[in-house]
Amino acid sequence: MNAIELQAVTKRFGRTTALDGLTMQVATGEVHGFLGPNGSGKSTTIRVLLGLLRADSGTARLLGGDPWSDAPALHRRLAYVPGDVALWPNLTGGEVIDLLGRLRGGTDPARRAALLERFDLDPTKKGTTYSKGNRQKVALVAALASDVELLLLDEPTSGLDPLMEAQFRAVIADERGRGRTVLLSSHILSEVEHLCDRVSIIRSGQVVESGTLAELRHLTRTLVVAELAAPVPEGLATAPGVHDAELDGHRITCQVDDTELGQVMSRLSALGIRSITSTPPTLEELFLRHYDESGR
Amino acid sequence: MTGLGSLVRLALRRSRWFYLAWVLALTAVVPLTAAAYEQIVDPGNADLLIATMTNNPTMRAMLGPPVDLTSAGGFTVWRVGTFAAAMAGIMAVLGVVRSTRAEEEDGRTELLRSGATGRHAPLVAGVLVALLACAALGVAVAASMTAVGEPVAGSVAFGAGLALVGATFAGVGAVAAQLTASARTAKALGLWTLAAAYTLRAVADGSTDEAVRQLAWGSPVQWMALTRPYADERWWVLALPAVTAVVLLTLAVGLETRRDHGSGLWAARRGRAEAVASLATPGALVRRLQRGQVIGWTIGLLLFALAMGSLSTAFDDMLEQVPQLRLIFQRMGGGAEQLVDAFFVALLSIVAVLIAVVAVQLFSRLAAEEERGHAELVLSTGATRGRLLGAYLLVAALAPALMLVAVGAVMALNQARATGDWGIVAEVAGAGAALAPGGLLVLGIAVLLHGWAPRLAWLTWVVVAWSLVMVWVGAALDLPEWLTELTPWSPLPQLPVEDMDWLAVLGMTGLAALLLGLGAVGYRRRDITST
Numbered sequence: 154m155n156a157i158e159l160q161a162v163t164k165r166f167g168r169t170t171a172l173d174g175l176t177m178q179v180a181t182g183e184v185h186g187f188l189g190p191n192g193s194g195k196s197t198t199i200r201v202l203l204g205l206l207r208a209d210s211g212t213a214r215l216l217g218g219d220p221w222s223d224a225p226a227l228h229r230r231l232a233y234v235p236g237d238v239a240l241w242p243n244l245t246g247g248e249v250i251d252l253l254g255r256l257r258g259g260t261d262p263a264r265r266a267a268l269l270e271r272f273d274l275d276p277t278k279k280g281t282t283y284s285k286g287n288r289q290k291v292a293l294v295a296a297l298a299s300d301v302e303l304l305l306l307d308e309p310t311s312g313l314d315p316l317m318e319a320q321f322r323a324v325i326a327d328e329r330g331r332g333r334t335v336l337l338s339s340h341i342l343s344e345v346e347h348l349c350d351r352v353s354i355i356r357s358g359q360v361v362e363s364g365t366l367a368e369l370r371h372l373t374r375t376l377v378v379a380e381l382a383a384p385v386p387e388g389l390a391t392a393p394g395v396h397d398a399e400l401d402g403h404r405i406t407c408q409v410d411d412t413e414l415g416q417v418m419s420r421l422s423a424l425g426i427r428s429i430t431s432t433p434p435t436l437e438e439l440f441l442r443h444y445d446e447s448g449r
Numbered sequence: 450m451t452g453l454g455s456l457v458r459l460a461l462r463r464s465r466w467f468y469l470a471w472v473l474a475l476t477a478v479v480p481l482t483a484a485a486y487e488q489i490v491d492p493g494n495a496d497l498l499i500a501t502m503t504n505n506p507t508m509r510a511m512l513g514p515p516v517d518l519t520s521a522g523g524f525t526v527w528r529v530g531t532f533a534a535a536m537a538g539i540m541a542v543l544g545v546v547r548s549t550r551a552e553e554e555d556g557r558t559e560l561l562r563s564g565a566t567g568r569h570a571p572l573v574a575g576v577l578v579a580l581l582a583c584a585a586l587g588v589a590v591a592a593s594m595t596a597v598g599e600p601v602a603g604s605v606a607f608g609a610g611l612a613l614v615g616a617t618f619a620g621v622g623a624v625a626a627q628l629t630a631s632a633r634t635a636k637a638l639g640l641w642t643l644a645a646a647y648t649l650r651a652v653a654d655g656s657t658d659e660a661v662r663q664l665a666w667g668s669p670v671q672w673m674a675l676t677r678p679y680a681d682e683r684w685w686v687l688a689l690p691a692v693t694a695v696v697l698l699t700l701a702v703g704l705e706t707r708r709d710h711g712s713g714l715w716a717a718r719r720g721r722a723e724a725v726a727s728l729a730t731p732g733a734l735v736r737r738l739q740r741g742q743v744i745g746w747t748i749g750l751l752l753f754a755l756a757m758g759s760l761s762t763a764f765d766d767m768l769e770q771v772p773q774l775r776l777i778f779q780r781m782g783g784g785a786e787q788l789v790d791a792f793f794v795a796l797l798s799i800v801a802v803l804i805a806v807v808a809v810q811l812f813s814r815l816a817a818e819e820e821r822g823h824a825e826l827v828l829s830t831g832a833t834r835g836r837l838l839g840a841y842l843l844v845a846a847l848a849p850a851l852m853l854v855a856v857g858a859v860m861a862l863n864q865a866r867a868t869g870d871w872g873i874v875a876e877v878a879g880a881g882a883a884l885a886p887g888g889l890l891v892l893g894i895a896v897l898l899h900g901w902a903p904r905l906a907w908l909t910w911v912v913v914a915w916s917l918v919m920v921w922v923g924a925a926l927d928l929p930e931w932l933t934e935l936t937p938w939s940p941l942p943q944l945p946v947e948d949m950d951w952l953a954v955l956g957m958t959g960l961a962a963l964l965l966g967l968g969a970v971g972y973r974r975r976d977i978t979s980t
Contacts, residue, residue, distance in 0.1 A: 204828075205828060224828075231830040235822060239979075245720035245721055247720075255724075258831060305829075
């Protein structure tokens with residue numbers, strides 16, 4: 154069963170369409186990366202899942218329930234970390250952690266202490282005196298210290314320093330080991346690449362790509378740089394499956410569709426290969442490609 | 450002071466509607482009162498009226514001692530002058546904090562300070578814009594009073610007095626903004642200072658003791674009236690607010706040098722590492738968030754009630770000093786007893802509206818919590834919207850109602866002590882309770898708007914502000930009665946002068962409950978958005 158099921162969900166704010174028939178699934182037990190630039194609809198999706206916003210059309214299922222009508226019951230089984238954590242000015246970090254934990258149905262004191270240690274967080278400071286990163290840590294500790302099935306994390310590391318980000322990755326790896334489902338919205342690609350089993354890429358309120366990293370790569374192009382024995386024939390640049398080719402005497406740099414890779418290779422070897430490198434696309438390139446194409 | 454010019458323009462741009470609304474509203478009240486003078490004061494009867502007003506402690510406590518009621522100008526200064534001065538103070542405190550500490554707290558000042566901007570430039574810019582608004586108010590008042598035919602000298606003294614009292618409180622706001630890191634606390638500090646000044650002058654002016662009366666000189670809100678516009682102006686009195694404003698503003702700049710950006714001089718204290726066991730429900734959170742405000746308002750209102758109550762026995766002195774007054778009041782259909790009752794009624798109707806301000810303020814915290822993203826955090830847990838709303842409603846409905854009853858009881862204490870008739874304590878407390886449904890109705894409007902059209906939340910403040918102006922100065926403005934009676938409190942019985950009217954009390958409560966319920970339905974259906 155899927156922990157999250159969104160089927161053609163649309164949400165408008167006045168004239169702007171924040172979600173435009175968004176469809177995505179997150180399987181139980183997986184760490185799912187939710188990628189997209191600012192304003193693409195990531196936070197709106199999470200707020201629909203939290204029952205804070207009501208979808209205009211489409212269906213949403215969360216942990217087998219309806220996120221709008223079953224909100225409080227479902228919320229006891231999940232924890233949420235917003236992208237911009239706002240703390241009450243007159244409550245300490247420790248008080249916020251305890252309050253949110255209790256509202257969710259209780260925290261594990263040992264785990265709370267371990268997480269405070271791990272994230273190097275002082276729980277006695279008042280809300281306003283924390284930095285952005287520390288406010289985020291408060292919400293992270295509160296979320297991770299309760300025993301829930303699903304974690305909804307909205308850009309949780311945007312304020313963390315590299316050291317803390319490493320800690321965060323280790324903690325999420327632990328969580329996966331315990332069988333929790335995680336929806337991790339982010340625009341930090343290396344983080345998603347490290348942590349996530351599957352990825353959904355969202356653009357203008359629609360999921361444009363979804364799958365495992367391997368699947369996504371399969372559909373894409375490989376960067377090929379080759380040094381040939383003979384000058385590169387002009388015709389190669391316009392061969393099927395070859396894109397963005399740059400010819401420089403004996404040297405060719407191009408993107409090749411994975412489906413045409415075999416064909417291109419045999420043409421190259423017919424010309425006599427002196428050296429060749431082929432690089433699979435990084436998530437970053439995948440991502441940029443989607444956005445570049447949308448721009449055109 | 451680098452970059453001051455652009456910062457002034459920025460502050461002006463961000464606060465123009467705020468100041469414009471205040472200045473226009475305050476200016477409108479003044480010439481309207483002057484124009485209504487002829488209707489209110491019968492020329493043949495002026496001397497008697499003046500004697501009555503001069504000796505009536507209620508009027509003196511609420512409005513200050515009249516100086517010259519034989520001219521429309523003098524009458525206006527007495528009837529609405531001190532009110533306008535207090536309001537100018539509120540405008541200045543809120544305005545200065547809004548463009549200094551609030552901007553700093555939200556992190557916007559940091560962005561500006563990182564540019565080519567002097568350390569004190571944002572503070573000075575915020576203060577300058579507030580001073581500009583005070584000056585505009587002064588000029589508008591002076592011009593409009595001259596325009597309705599009052600002497601130029603008096604009008605200038607009136608306008609300058611209002612502007613300078615405003616400037617003094619701009620200084621208060623600027624100092625408060627240096628002390629605390631939170632804009633909310635800074636505003637509260639400034640408004641508390643103003644409330645203390647108003648109470649000081651109310652006690653001083655209402656007193657029959659000549660020595661106590663001199664204390665009014667210590668209250669900045671009274672300095673405009675002490676200039677005596679339209680009555681042989683004492684121009685030198687204007688030096689008091691001018692010097693005070695300069696001292697306070699210099700102090701604020703000096704204090705700003707001694708603190709870090711983003712922090713206040715009062716250091717933030719550390720707190721508990723773990724929450725107390727009871728902090729586990731939305732209700733507990735709301736009580737924790739509202740605790741300070743409820744305690745603060747309660748103490749302030751009870752002190753006010755105590756101070757005002759101490760004046761009630763002055764009626765006996767007054768009647769002893771001016772025996773013919775007893776005849777007048779008897780002719781008007783009431784004895785001395787009713788005089789004291791009328792005093793309680795007059796005060797309670799003002800306090801009832803002020804307490805509605807408390808109720809709306811307590812409830813509006815929910816909207817603020819949504820805007821700041823706090824509500825999102827709470828609603829992402831097992832807490833339901835109904836329980837969150839209910840928690841705010843409970844505090845916003847119950848605390849103000851209890852405050853109103855307590856104010857009534859405390860206000861009557863002195864009278865009960867003097868006469869030995871302790872029944873009056875319960876009687877005036879009951880009078881307070883009978884006015885409580887008015888506040889509940891205002892709260893109902895606030896909840897209805899919050900549930901269905903949160904962007905129109907300001908409409909509630911319009912209702913409250915309208916009621917406040919009507920109950921305070923409405924009688925002096927020459928408006929039709931149906932208009933001045935158009936407040937949530939008008940249908941309610943004014944005990945003990947009027948008889949109990951259960952239909953009005955229960956009807957109003959029922960209507961309020963209906964609005965609360967409708968609002969709750971809307972709140973459970975709408976989107977929760979944050980900025």
